[in-house]
Amino acid sequence: MNENIKAITIPAIIMAVFAIALGWRYVLAWTGPTQSPANGNIEAPITSLGVEQVKSGDLAVTDFVADSVTVGAVNNVGAVTSPKFCIGTKCITSWW
Incomplete structure (x- = not known):
């Protein structure tokens, strides 16, 4: 019985010291x-x-809900407007 306890105790002590x-x-x-x-x-x-x-840097948001959004100096309630929209390096200043 005493040998069984030694066989378990020594590896347990070694693992505890390592951890x-x-x-x-x-x-x-x-x-x-x-x-x-x-x-x-x-x-x-x-x-x-x-x-x-x-x-500074990127801000990632999974679910963004807001009553108003400020783009530049303009506060937009109910809609988001901007003088230009960019996705990556592609920017547009008008829809047509």
């Missing part, structure tokens, strides 16, 4: 932000505040 060492390696590899958002290596989050926010 802890691997986890500790990830903890040591983590690098936190160098400054507050918008000044360091992390962008400020987009929030639900009622003020204008700017995000």
Whole structure:
């Protein structure tokens, strides 16, 4: 009986030490932000505040629902208009 416990305990201890060492390696590899958002290596989050926010880079949205959309300096309620529409590198300024 004592030999059976040793046969299970030793591999379990080895696996536990390996798992802890691997986890500790990830903890040591983590690098936190160098400054507050918008000044360091992390962008400020987009929030639900009622003020204008700017995000540099792409913004992907799966389901976007809004009563109004601002394109440029024009606030559009119920419709989206713009002096030009672009999809990729193809832009149009009129429909006909």
